[in-house]
Amino acid sequence: MAKNKKNDKMDRLVSLCKRRGYIFQSSEIYGGLNSCWDYGPLGAELKRNIKTSWWEAMTARRDDIEGLDAAILMHPAVWKTSGHIDEFTDPLVDCKTCQARFRAEDLAENKNPEQCPACGNKTLTEARQFNLMFKTFMGPVADDNAAVYLRPETAQGIYVNFLNVKNASRQKIPFGIAQIGKAFRNEITPGNFIFRTREFEQMEMQYFIHPSEDEKWFEYWKEQRWNWYMELGINKDKLRWHEHGPDDLAHYAKAAYDIEYEFPFGWKELEGVHNRTDFDLSRHQEATGKDMGYIDERFKEKFVPYIIETSAGCDRTLLTVLVDAYVEDDSRGDKSTVLKLSPKVAPIKAAVFPLVKKDGMPEIAEKLYHDLKKRFKVFYDAGGSVGRRYARMDEAGTPFCITIDGQTKEDDTVTIRDRDSMEQTRYKLAEVADFLAEKVE
Ligand code: ATP
Numbered sequence: 001m002a003k004n005k006k007n008d009k010m011d012r013l014v015s016l017c018k019r020r021g022y023i024f025q026s027s028e029i030y031g032g033l034n035s036c037w038d039y040g041p042l043g044a045e046l047k048r049n050i051k052t053s054w055w056e057a058m059t060a061r062r063d064d065i066e067g068l069d070a071a072i073l074m075h076p077a078v079w080k081t082s083g084h085i086d087e088f089t090d091p092l093v094d095c096k097t098c099q100a101r102f103r104a105e106d107l108a109e110n111k112n113p114e115q116c117p118a119c120g121n122k123t124l125t126e127a128r129q130f131n132l133m134f135k136t137f138m139g140p141v142a143d144d145n146a147a148v149y150l151r152p153e154t155a156q157g158i159y160v161n162f163l164n165v166k167n168a169s170r171q172k173i174p175f176g177i178a179q180i181g182k183a184f185r186n187e188i189t190p191g192n193f194i195f196r197t198r199e200f201e202q203m204e205m206q207y208f209i210h211p212s213e214d215e216k217w218f219e220y221w222k223e224q225r226w227n228w229y230m231e232l233g234i235n236k237d238k239l240r241w242h243e244h245g246p247d248d249l250a251h252y253a254k255a256a257y258d259i260e261y262e263f264p265f266g267w268k269e270l271e272g273v274h275n276r277t278d279f280d281l282s283r284h285q286e287a288t289g290k291d292m293g294y295i296d297e298r299f300k301e302k303f304v305p306y307i308i309e310t311s312a313g314c315d316r317t318l319l320t321v322l323v324d325a326y327v328e329d330d331s332r333g334d335k336s337t338v339l340k341l342s343p344k345v346a347p348i349k350a351a352v353f354p355l356v357k358k359d360g361m362p363e364i365a366e367k368l369y370h371d372l373k374k375r376f377k378v379f380y381d382a383g384g385s386v387g388r389r390y391a392r393m394d395e396a397g398t399p400f401c402i403t404i405d406g407q408t409k410e411d412d413t414v415t416i417r418d419r420d421s422m423e424q425t426r427y428k429l430a431e432v433a434d435f436l437a438e439k440v441e
Contacts, residue, residue, distance in 0.1 A: 007262045013326050014193055016337060020396050022046065022322070023194065035190030035197045042396060045334065045347030045377060047201075050232070050317055051065060051180050053345060054203045056395070058178045058310075065176035066169045069155025072182060073138070073148050078156050080430040081281070084133055088152060091127035092188050095119060103188050115231075120437055121419050132185045134198075150184035155309065158206045159280045162305075163290060166208075173305055174217060175208040180314065188388055192265050194315045201314035208305040210296055211278065217255075217308045218255055218275050225259060225273055225310050232317070234324050240261045242269070244381030252279035261320045270320060271312035280305040316375055321345060332394070332422070339397030340420055343440040348398040349376040350416075350436055355380055355405040365404040368414070368429065393421055399439065402432060 017023040022043040026036035039047050059065040079085045091104035100118035104127040107113045114122050121340045134150040137143070151157065158177045165177050180203045188194045209217050222241070229239055245258035254275040260267045281292040281304050325341045332338070343349065352369040356362035362382060367378040379398065381389050386403060393401050401417040408414055408429070415424040416435065425437055 036392050037194050042347040049345040055393050058205050066165050068177050072151050081283050089129040089131050090188050093128040094125045096123040097121040125276045134184045152185050152200045153183050154179050154181045154204045174209045176205050178186045178205040194319050203312045204315050206259050207308040211306045214306050216274050221308050224274050270316050274309045276307040276309050280369045338394040341397035343399040346397050348379045351379045351393045351398050352399040353403045360403045
């Protein structure tokens, strides 16, 4: 029962996302493409704000991290070296009766692992390894010599550019390279809306360090990444660390922690912070013969840098932000929904309303709207009762509504309504831009 209620909440969030223009099913008019989603007007803004926040925290505000935007298609040998061609697999099980497919790992958790969870028959095949990389062909001939892959992670683009970035930027260790970009995985069981999809965006940063300082930097990056979710306004009681134990720690990693969020469908990974040792650069050095060694003035020795990686999913962060902000508040009227998004990431920062469409109010409201639009994403709405307009903005997650009313003409003041407290306070028209700047920038 409780579980259904939770799933209902996800269903209602999915329908709000469609109604308000956050997220649509990909190719919906053709029946949709499984596990692919399109971001609508508000979703595109929210995603851009999340990426900007990450980019500012991880490179723009720092002297020790450089940005990169590597190609999605890479030399296929990269994926051989990284281990993705041979090892980036999930064991897949089919049901011979109903053709449903499952990850063997998920079945193992069931009470009756030999039984198909979809049709109940005991007609499951043996597990076979299924590579999660999307394969395509470069050029006109579709044979194996022309095979290339859509990258399953952005990190390799950083490793293969380590020498380029180091030489061009003249950074000294410790320093990092940050990148935001698309990644593709042919997941066997995508689902939970945008939580697990086949095309998604990652926000990854690789920090290159001397091996003797790995524990210090690992702790440092754990703290920094946790704090970033606090900056996004995520409820800290819904976040926790999960340490990878000996069973789930990758063979090359010395330590790995995931930041998890409590979604309506359970605690799930949002981001990984990993100590990848010198595995990546050593492998690429071995495969290419390029010297990845670094001479450190402090340590007076040559070494292959260790890497502390922070690897976050942009779509998963966006889902977290939405789930965390979603509130059903009956005190505001029947079935009222509010998205209590942090003003820093909210797609629309403020809405401007004339109380009524007469008495000179629309003219003042339009002028304010055009002035604010130069600095902020704002929205003008003169349609329907002011209560309806507030409700629409609450659902869209807009933190402030500015109303021009009868008093405005007398004393140049407007009301600013706070989405969460619903309190209305009068401000001078000339103060509105500063008020917004303080709240949203
Ligand atoms: P999971 O165990 O959920 O498959 P993972 O451990 O394979 O994730 P990583 O390879 O560490 O994930 O990728 C880093 C981040 O990229 C994840 O924490 C997640 O936020 C995001 N990510 C990975 N796979 C997907 C996916 N299929 N859809 C959306 N985001 C993803």
